[in-house]
Amino acid sequence: MDQYRLINRTLPYPFESLWGFLMRCARANHYRDHQEILQYALDASSTNPQVERTEIPRLATYTRNSVNELSQLSGISREVARKGREWKILGEWLSKSTFLKLRHAPICPRCLQEQPFLRGAWHLAFNTACWKHSCQLIDRCPQCKRQLALSRRHPEYCECGFDLRKSDTLPAEAEPLLIARIMTNRSDGPLNLDSACTPANQIENLACLSLDGLCHSLWFLGHHLLGNFPVSQGSALRKLDGRETRQMIAAVCWLLSDWPTRLNQALSKQIALNSKWSGDNSTMRLLGPIQRYYESHIDSCDFRFISSPYETFVRQLVKQAGIKTRPSRLDSPQLELDLS
Numbered sequence: 001m002d003q004y005r006l007i008n009r010t011l012p013y014p015f016e017s018l019w020g021f022l023m024r025c026a027r028a029n030h031y032r033d034h035q036e037i038l039q040y041a042l043d044a045s046s047t048n049p050q051v052e053r054t055e056i057p058r059l060a061t062y063t064r065n066s067v068n069e070l071s072q073l074s075g076i077s078r079e080v081a082r083k084g085r086e087w088k089i090l091g092e093w094l095s096k097s098t099f100l101k102l103r104h105a106p107i108c109p110r111c112l113q114e115q116p117f118l119r120g121a122w123h124l125a126f127n128t129a130c131w132k133h134s135c136q137l138i139d140r141c142p143q144c145k146r147q148l149a150l151s152r153r154h155p156e157y158c159e160c161g162f163d164l165r166k167s168d169t170l171p172a173e174a175e176p177l178l179i180a181r182i183m184t185n186r187s188d189g190p191l192n193l194d195s196a197c198t199p200a201n202q203i204e205n206l207a208c209l210s211l212d213g214l215c216h217s218l219w220f221l222g223h224h225l226l227g228n229f230p231v232s233q234g235s236a237l238r239k240l241d242g243r244e245t246r247q248m249i250a251a252v253c254w255l256l257s258d259w260p261t262r263l264n265q266a267l268s269k270q271i272a273l274n275s276k277w278s279g280d281n282s283t284m285r286l287l288g289p290i291q292r293y294y295e296s297h298i299d300s301c302d303f304r305f306i307s308s309p310y311e312t313f314v315r316q317l318v319k320q321a322g323i324k325t326r327p328s329r330l331d332s333p334q335l336e337l338d339l340s
């Protein structure tokens, strides 16, 4: 039996937002909204915003596109054994929902003027600027002041009817613009990444990371080390608003501009804030959530520029305290050498 399909085919743009693509499909075929397409194509419930990678072939058939054309869209999800849920944005998999915006996402009004579709990069929680127009992304409708929901019917219109292409923009600061460029270098590059706010070698270090690695680095350096939060709260992966995200990014660029001196200062400050010196297993206790986040996400060789000064600092700490039981992370032969 023939499967039902949409009558009018809508072609996806490279790295387009899956939700934005479905909005355009819905409009071209006179559906109420994109949830209605998902209901017909996948029997999806209207409240669940996930589209699984395994459902892409069915969605491709329904929308008259190839699986390849749909697989490159941003926002597809998958479940990975022992790791949990991941989301594909700009062709890479992200491991934390904190790094994403999947119910509400900001827009660049000037990009929408050029082409009214939702860019996949706007799903990235730490992307707060448009690399192309050097302006801040806007996450609320200027007219009704509500967050821009991805459940709306048109990419370029708010649910209140306001034409988002007419929104005013503010110039972006140098630091968020740099991070926007590093992130969208994947979809729109190669871009010029030079910036006065961070030394060239550090920009290179950030640009070499995976998108997930970049998000973890920003979170570790900007939120855990320099965030204005008590250490106990710093460990929780919670969503930041636009202002907090820009602060976090500015903090990372500040740290990297005098590296590793400022890293050492930040670590010393965290220890002073959290000092319950007990003499054994001390780094874990003193650096608490910072050390735990480091061990879970930052200590692979991809993060050498962070891990080597970080471990040097921790080694000195251990040495100064004359601790006999070293934390397990410091047991590698290479590190032993420096401890002698």
Ligand SMILES: [Zn+2]
Pocket (backbone or CB within 6 Å): 108, 109, 110, 111, 112, 130, 131, 132, 133
């Ligand atoms: Zn733009």
Ligand SMILES: [Zn+2]
Pocket (backbone or CB within 6 Å): 141, 142, 143, 144, 145, 146, 158, 159, 160, 161, 162
């Ligand atoms: Zn509105």
